[in-house]
Amino acid sequence: MTxxxxxxxxxxxxxxxxxxxxxxxxxxxxxxxxxxxxxxxxAWCLRLRALRPAMTRRLAHELANYAxxxxxxxxxxx
Amino acid sequence: MxxxxxxxxxxxxxxxxxxxxxxxxxxxxxxxxxxxxGNWLLLTREDFxxxxxxxxxxxxxLHRRLVAGNFLRAEYDVRRAVAAVKARRxxxxxxxxxxxxxxxxxxxxxxxxxxxxxxNMDQVQTDMSPEIAEKAVELALRSTSPFITIEFQxxxxxxxxxxxxxxxxxxxxxxxxxGKQLQFTMVSNFALMDDAKLxxxxxxxxQLCTSIDGPExxxxxxxxxxxxxxxQRAVHWIKRINQRYVDMGLDPTLYHVEALLTTTRxxxxxxKQVVDTYIGLGCKALFLRPIDPFGFADRTRLRLEYPRSxxxxxxxxxxxYMLELNRQGVQVLExxxxxxxxxxxxxxxxxxxDLRSPAGAGIGQLAFNHDGKIFSCDExxxxxxxxxxxxxxxxxxxxxxxxxxxxxxxxxxVLASNLDGQPDCVNCTYQPYCGTIPTFNYKNQxxxxxxxxxxxxxxxxKGIQDLLFEKLAAGxxxxxxxxxxxxxxxxxxHFVQPTPEVQPEPSPTAEVQPPAGCxxxxx
Amino acid sequence: xxxxxxxxxxxxxxxxxxxxxxxxxLDATLYPxxxxxxxxxxxxxxxxxxxxxPRPEQVRVVLTAKGGQADPGALRALVGExxxxxxxxxxxxxxxxxxxxxxxxxxxxxxxxxMGQPSLDDLASFDFSDQGFDDPLGIALSWEEKHGKKAPAxxxxxxxAATEPAAATPGEESAP
Numbered sequence: 001m002t003x004x005x006x007x008x009x010x011x012x013x014x015x016x017x018x019x020x021x022x023x024x025x026x027x028x029x030x031x032x033x034x035x036x037x038x039x040x041x042x043a044w045c046l047r048l049r050a051l052r053p054a055m056t057r058r059l060a061h062e063l064a065n066y067a068x069x070x071x072x073x074x075x076x077x078x
Numbered sequence: 079m080x081x082x083x084x085x086x087x088x089x090x091x092x093x094x095x096x097x098x099x100x101x102x103x104x105x106x107x108x109x110x111x112x113x114x115x116g117n118w119l120l121l122t123r124e125d126f127x128x129x130x131x132x133x134x135x136x137x138x139x140l141h142r143r144l145v146a147g148n149f150l151r152a153e154y155d156v157r158r159a160v161a162a163v164k165a166r167r168x169x170x171x172x173x174x175x176x177x178x179x180x181x182x183x184x185x186x187x188x189x190x191x192x193x194x195x196x197x198n199m200d201q202v203q204t205d206m207s208p209e210i211a212e213k214a215v216e217l218a219l220r221s222t223s224p225f226i227t228i229e230f231q232x233x234x235x236x237x238x239x240x241x242x243x244x245x246x247x248x249x250x251x252x253x254x255x256x257g258k259q260l261q262f263t264m265v266s267n268f269a270l271m272d273d274a275k276l277x278x279x280x281x282x283x284x285q286l287c288t289s290i291d292g293p294e295x296x297x298x299x300x301x302x303x304x305x306x307x308x309x310q311r312a313v314h315w316i317k318r319i320n321q322r323y324v325d326m327g328l329d330p331t332l333y334h335v336e337a338l339l340t341t342t343r344x345x346x347x348x349x350k351q352v353v354d355t356y357i358g359l360g361c362k363a364l365f366l367r368p369i370d371p372f373g374f375a376d377r378t379r380l381r382l383e384y385p386r387s388x389x390x391x392x393x394x395x396x397x398x399y400m401l402e403l404n405r406q407g408v409q410v411l412e413x414x415x416x417x418x419x420x421x422x423x424x425x426x427x428x429x430x431x432d433l434r435s436p437a438g439a440g441i442g443q444l445a446f447n448h449d450g451k452i453f454s455c456d457e458x459x460x461x462x463x464x465x466x467x468x469x470x471x472x473x474x475x476x477x478x479x480x481x482x483x484x485x486x487x488x489x490x491x492v493l494a495s496n497l498d499g500q501p502d503c504v505n506c507t508y509q510p511y512c513g514t515i516p517t518f519n520y521k522n523q524x525x526x527x528x529x530x531x532x533x534x535x536x537x538x539x540k541g542i543q544d545l546l547f548e549k550l551a552a553g554x555x556x557x558x559x560x561x562x563x564x565x566x567x568x569x570x571x572h573f574v575q576p577t578p579e580v581q582p583e584p585s586p587t588a589e590v591q592p593p594a595g596c597x598x599x600x601x
Numbered sequence: 602x603x604x605x606x607x608x609x610x611x612x613x614x615x616x617x618x619x620x621x622x623x624x625x626x627l628d629a630t631l632y633p634x635x636x637x638x639x640x641x642x643x644x645x646x647x648x649x650x651x652x653x654x655p656r657p658e659q660v661r662v663v664l665t666a667k668g669g670q671a672d673p674g675a676l677r678a679l680v681g682e683x684x685x686x687x688x689x690x691x692x693x694x695x696x697x698x699x700x701x702x703x704x705x706x707x708x709x710x711x712x713x714x715x716m717g718q719p720s721l722d723d724l725a726s727f728d729f730s731d732q733g734f735d736d737p738l739g740i741a742l743s744w745e746e747k748h749g750k751k752a753p754a755x756x757x758x759x760x761x762a763a764t765e766p767a768a769a770t771p772g773e774e775s776a777p
Contacts, residue, residue: 013654016634042654061649061665068650072642076634170707173715222717436707441715480723483715492711498700501692524643529689 006053008060010046012067018077019044021070025063033059085109085123096132098154103507105547111149115162116425116510119147120551162425166510169429169442173483176431176443177218178229178456179245181206182238183448183463187267188302189289191340191369191382195463196233205238206448213474214446215249219256220479226253229263230284231456233448236270246282250575260575263287265338268315269303276315280322285573288312290337290359292352296344313359320360330360331409332570337361341368341389342382349396357403357410364400365413366393368538370457370518386534390541397545404560411564414542420565421511422546428567431455433513433539437495440471440488450474452482454491457517469517491516494526502530508543606677616676622665623676625683629658632691637662639690640683648679 012022022044026035033050048063050056071077085104100111109126112118121129125140129149134141145153183197183204197204206214218226228249230242246262253260262284279286290312291297297309316335323333337356339345345352356364368389369382393414400410420428431438440454450473453459458469471477471485482488494516497503503512518535519528530536549557606614616623627637637660641650649665664679671679697704719727 010651011653013652016652016654016660061667064651065645065649068641068652069645072638076638167707167710170710171714173717222715436711441711478723480716480719484712488715489708489712492708493704496704496707498707499693499697499704501689501696504696504700524646524686527689527693529685532685 006056007047007049008056010048010060010064011040012044012046012064013077014042014044015077016071017044017067018071018074021067021074022046024070025067028066029059029063085126090127090130092130093132096134096151097129098149098151100149101505101507101509102126102130105544105551108551110507110547110551112507112510113148113159114510115148115159116166116421117147117149117162118422119143119149120547165425166421166427169427169434169438172224173222174218174438174440174442174444175221175223175225175429176227176229176438177214177221178231178443178445178459179206179211179214180231180233180445180447180456180459181211181235181241181245182233184237185233185267186237186269186303187234187308190300190302191342195460199237204233204448206241206446206450208241208244210446210448210450210474211241211245212248213450214452215245215252217452217474217477217479217482218444218446219249219252219258219260221483224257225259225261227261227263229265231265234267234270235264236266236268236275239275243278246278246284250282253575254577259577261285261573262575263573265289267301267308267312269308269311271311271315276319276322280319280326283573283575285336285570286319287336287338288316289340290316290355290361291339291342292345292348293355296348296351300340300342300344316359328572331362332568333572334360334362336363338365339367341366341392343384343388344382346384346388346392349392350399353396353399353403353410357408362409363411363413363416364396366396367414368534386537386541389538390545393542394545401549401557401560404563405556409563411560415546415561416564418511418543418546419561420567422543422550423561424565430513432515435495435497435509435513436492437513437515439469439491439495439516440483440485441492444471444482446474452477454485454488455517457515457521461517461521468520491526494519494528500527500530502536506530506540508540511543512539606680609680614680616673616680618671618673618676620665621669621671621676622663623680625662625664625680626655627660627662627687629660632660632687633694634660636687636690636694639693640687643686644683 022037026037026046029035033048033056036047038045038047046063048056048060050059083104085102099114102112103110105120107123108120109123110118110120111126111129121140128134128140129144134144134150141150144150148155148158183195184199184201185192185196186199188196215228218228228245230245232238235242242264249260249262262282263286264279264284265287268286268288289301290309291300294309297312298306301308303311316337320330320334324330337359339352339356353364368386369384397412397415400412403410417428417430417433420426427434429438429442431442434442438455439458443455445453445456445459447453447459447462451459451462452471452473453462454469454471461468462470469487469491471482471487493499495514497506497509497512497514500514503509503514506512514528514530514533515535516526516528519533520526522534523529523532546561549561606616613626614623629637637652641652641662644650644664647667649663649667651663651665653661653663655661662683664683666675666679
């Protein structure tokens with residue numbers, strides 16, 4: 001997680017997180033912030049910030065937890 | 079518990095090849111070995127060394143014992159092993175036999191360790207309705223088990239006595255129609271008992287259980303009534319009920335009120351007084367249960383809890399005292415020991431749902447809450463009352479029986495409580511006799527699997543079995559006689575609801591033991 | 602992140618008191634991914650858990666205390682608890698593989714024994730259009746399917762839940 005001014009960048013390794021889990025997590029938290037999803041060869045890259053800037057870090061943590069939980073429930077990244 | 083020096087495995091020079099599968103554990107100056115199917119032998123350390131090194135002389139006494147115990151590969155009797163495993167897993171062929179009906183959360187007592195999530199006496203909305211009760215009965219009787227126990231719990235079940243009566247009448251009629259063998263049990267503090275209620279309960283053959291925490295001062299301090307006489311009331315009705323059974327011509331050694339103990343920190347030094355109290359009340363059995371982490375007990379944990387080493391010392395003291403009493407002709411048994419010894423000495427499983435692999439949650443028992451919600455077990459229901467509904471399976475209005483027992487939560491609990499998949503247990507000498515409790519693991523360690531090395535339940539089970547095998551190794555004839563008596567199951571036919579027609583033929587695959595717990599009396 | 606645990610070999614664990622976080626570098630050849638998932642999942646109720654792949658043979662786990670505050674002792678305890686759970690999950694993974702047939706047999710018997718045979722009402726309400734069960738042992742495969750040629754490397758996948766991928770842009774190297 002890196003914090004560039006008011007944004008946080010999350011890098012979800014493709015072999016550790018399921019793409020649909022990340023999509024679902026973004027949908028769940030959509031109303032709390034602004035999200036920009038892009039792809040690298042080995043990862044999904046998510047740049048986000050909360051509507052309330054002070055909550056950005058918390059939003060990143062909660063979303064990442066949610067994505068991890070969904071990934072585990074799906075049985076893994078693939 | 080006892081001083082047991084570790085085995086020097088390097089010095090043993092073990093050589094695989096001659097032995098059938100086995101696990102081992104030092105017991106005093108001997109070594110216990112158990113096989114896959116639960117067979118066991120106690121060997122001297124020298125004999126164990128020969129066994130482990132593959133150096134057992136053919137024709138020797140050791141060779142004879144190992145063959146007889148099915149521990150040598152060349153002579154391994156597969157059919158015998160298969161039969162033994164089937165006997166130990168007989169309970170798998172049928173569904174839930176124990177159905178807990180929480181007929182109300184209201185309770186007139188306040189107990190320091192209560193895990194029943196009690197409600198005050200004015201909270202009538204926590205009473206089970208007759209409509210919900212009937213639906214619950216229908217689901218319970220759908221079980222594939224030919225033998226059904228409906229256990230009334232609460233709160234205090236006598237508070238909602240009209241529904242208890244309704245269930246007794248309705249369930250008896252339906253059980254006859256469906257060809258099920260049915261019995262009722264009730265766990266009550268007896269403080270609200272009166273002659274009219276007792277007449278009904280006796281007439282309908284409801285087996286009665288109560289809690290006795292030991293001598294009067296301890297009991298009244300832990301189980302509070304506004305009148306501060308919980309012990310006196312319980313004792314009064316224990317004596318009345320026991321006398322009724324005598325008046326009916328029933329054998330008092332078999333038919334009497336069962337009492338249950340919850341061991342708190344205050345109980346630990348009073349092991350002798352506890353045993354004497356129970357014997358004075360005509361009880362033939364004590365179940366020395368340690369405290370568990372649910373409900374009120376969770377909140378008062380710091381005051382009531384204790385290290386499991388302290389509990390095991392209490393257990394040893396009480397057990398030794400009970401064995402001494404047996405030697406003097408006083409017949410009293412300890413249930414934990416009885417359950418383990420039935421598995422060890424008889425090769426049978428008494429179907430105590432918290433001590434089997436897999437555990438009974440969902441497949442051996444269901445818990446029906448006052449509001450119609452259905453849980454895998456009573457502990458799952460208590461967690462729900464504490465705000466965690468992970469073990470909720472459905473409800474009486476919308477769930478079918480197959481929905482409940484085939485629920486993914488039940489499947490997960492079956493997998494999680496199968497000791498063949500549990501680290502530590504796979505290598506544990508006591509694995510054939512033991513069990514784990516998924517809800518306990520979840521509450522204490524965060525997952526239904528748990529980590530046995532850190533589990534207080536595991537520590538208790540190991541400690542008790544260590545003690546029992548020490549006794550078996552010592553070979554005192556009086557102790558062995560008592561142990562044999564503790565594993566002799568005497569069915570209590572009177573508590574099975576009468577059926578006017580011929581008894582239905584039991585299903586050939588559903589050879590289910592009568593359920594353990596309040597009912598089974600190995601005496 | 603700063604290393605501050607003299608009782609742990611260097612390079613394996615680091616902590617950041619400001620962020621109330623600890624990082625564990627796990628050898629992926631020692632701990633199967635399923636075990637890492639299993640342990641991580643158990644902690645997501647009390648920690649924020651992030652997984653990362655710094656190198657092919659390594660998984661990095663970052664545990665951040667919820668509430669944003671933790672003293673060194675609490676973080677060290679978190680490391681110990683996670684390591685214990687991870688070991689338990691890894692061993693359970695192995696035990697499950699070793700005893701798979703036994704576990705499946707007992708589970709099937711337990712559920713089948715409890716469920717019993719379906720009634721006509723059960724069959725009437727059964728959804729026959731539902732997908733069949735998984736077939737991990739390949740029992741339902743024909744011999745040709747089981748022993749035929751392997752599928753070509755460029756087989757089309759059918760992940761219908763995935764969104765259309767955006768144009769790939771290099772992400773920044775990041776550590777949570």
